[in-house]
Amino acid sequence: MTKIEKIVLSYSGGLDTSIILKWLQETYGCEVVTFTADLGQGEELEPARAKAEMAGVKDIRIVDLREEFVRDFVFPMLRANARYEGQYLLGTSIARPLIAKHLVGIAREVGADAVAHGATGKGNDQIRFELAVNALDPSMKVIAPWRQWNIRSRMQLLEYAEKHRIPVPSDKRGEAPFSIDANLLHTSTEGKILENPAEVAPDHVYQRTVDPVDAPDAPEIITIGFERGDPVSVNGKAMTPAALLTELNGLGGRHGVGRLDLVENRFIGMKSRGIYETPGGTILLSAHRGIESITLDRVAAHLKDEIMPRYAELIYNGFWFAPEREMLQALIDHSQAFVSGEVTLRLYKGSASVISRASPFSLYSADLVTFEESTIAFDHHDAEGFIRLNGLRLRSWAARNGR
Numbered sequence: 001m002t003k004i005e006k007i008v009l010s011y012s013g014g015l016d017t018s019i020i021l022k023w024l025q026e027t028y029g030c031e032v033v034t035f036t037a038d039l040g041q042g043e044e045l046e047p048a049r050a051k052a053e054m055a056g057v058k059d060i061r062i063v064d065l066r067e068e069f070v071r072d073f074v075f076p077m078l079r080a081n082a083r084y085e086g087q088y089l090l091g092t093s094i095a096r097p098l099i100a101k102h103l104v105g106i107a108r109e110v111g112a113d114a115v116a117h118g119a120t121g122k123g124n125d126q127i128r129f130e131l132a133v134n135a136l137d138p139s140m141k142v143i144a145p146w147r148q149w150n151i152r153s154r155m156q157l158l159e160y161a162e163k164h165r166i167p168v169p170s171d172k173r174g175e176a177p178f179s180i181d182a183n184l185l186h187t188s189t190e191g192k193i194l195e196n197p198a199e200v201a202p203d204h205v206y207q208r209t210v211d212p213v214d215a216p217d218a219p220e221i222i223t224i225g226f227e228r229g230d231p232v233s234v235n236g237k238a239m240t241p242a243a244l245l246t247e248l249n250g251l252g253g254r255h256g257v258g259r260l261d262l263v264e265n266r267f268i269g270m271k272s273r274g275i276y277e278t279p280g281g282t283i284l285l286s287a288h289r290g291i292e293s294i295t296l297d298r299v300a301a302h303l304k305d306e307i308m309p310r311y312a313e314l315i316y317n318g319f320w321f322a323p324e325r326e327m328l329q330a331l332i333d334h335s336q337a338f339v340s341g342e343v344t345l346r347l348y349k350g351s352a353s354v355i356s357r358a359s360p361f362s363l364y365s366a367d368l369v370t371f372e373e374s375t376i377a378f379d380h381h382d383a384e385g386f387i388r389l390n391g392l393r394l395r396s397w398a399a400r401n402g403r
Helices: 015-028 045-054 066-079 095-112 126-138 154-163 241-254 277-293 300-318 325-333 382-400
Strands: 006-010 032-037 058-066 114-116 140-142 179-182 187-190 220-227 231-232 259-265 271-277 341-348 349-357
Touching: 006 015, 006 095, 006 271, 015 032, 015 154, 032 095, 045 058, 066 095, 066 241, 066 277, 066 325, 095 114, 095 126, 095 220, 126 140, 220 241, 220 277, 231 241, 231 277, 241 341, 259 277, 277 300, 277 341, 277 349, 300 325
Parallel strands: 006 032, 006 114, 032 058, 114 140
Antiparallel strands: 179 187, 187 271, 220 231, 220 341, 259 271, 341 349
């Protein structure tokens, strides 16, 4: 084993990374620096600090990345209207490159030989973390304990924790716990009963949204302001990116907006089932498409829709820092030059419906489209030639086929 003097661990304070912290200290006999990214997960932060102190960690980093997360990662992704496999808003996927960026930055700062993460060998996160590290610092060593140690089950993990007196929350004894990832964009839940896609998810799985059935009987009307494709205000009040998403999470959660029960295809080759709650992100996606509907040219809008699945797949598979993602981002960002204005939505029983949109750069012309008399000259006879030219190849095709 290569001698390693210092490791920076991406540390959540949960069961897995608490055990990994101890394992790294024992296995490598070196200093371990813990790094916890504050992405808006809330109450997990101070317990993570306390657990790291209990494990003898001298250098504990908890970094508030909420504004950077939303401004530099979530908003660029939303400009693309990105959904993986048509549904998933990529809440976990988009957080990983930011964590990796700061993990590498701290490792350089403290002179560490390696970084470590707690992702398992079956999941997507190991790929996302390590591809990002490859792109940011090719010389940095990456330690992935789940691919190295001999722990193979949840029971063995708990036994290791008992042996080393690592605190285990009461709900994590016995059967495997839910695996939860939370940040400002979403909460995801996997494991336990959810591993059977035929089972209905129990109510207690949902943490961020009320059941749409129990949501208020009266709809709530909100207005979101956009500048160059990014949301900047809610109900006329200007907000920072993180504050805006936090506000929309509260509004959407109250009305049951943003729930998703999904069986997805992992990059590594297996299917997995998860429960996602993305209330603010779901509202923003609807609103962004609403403002684009009046400000984007038809062909430009359709081109965006064509590249979106590829763009979303790149993020899901861990290629945020890859040249092809940056190339697509440049195209997407260029398209947003006139995507400014206001969108009004109705939040009601799990839905976020656009009910009006307005922009100083609107391409919509009521005078042109009206069924009534128009002041804009439009010769209806022009449509005849338009149709005949577009039908030429169809007539040739039909004649050849004997129709």
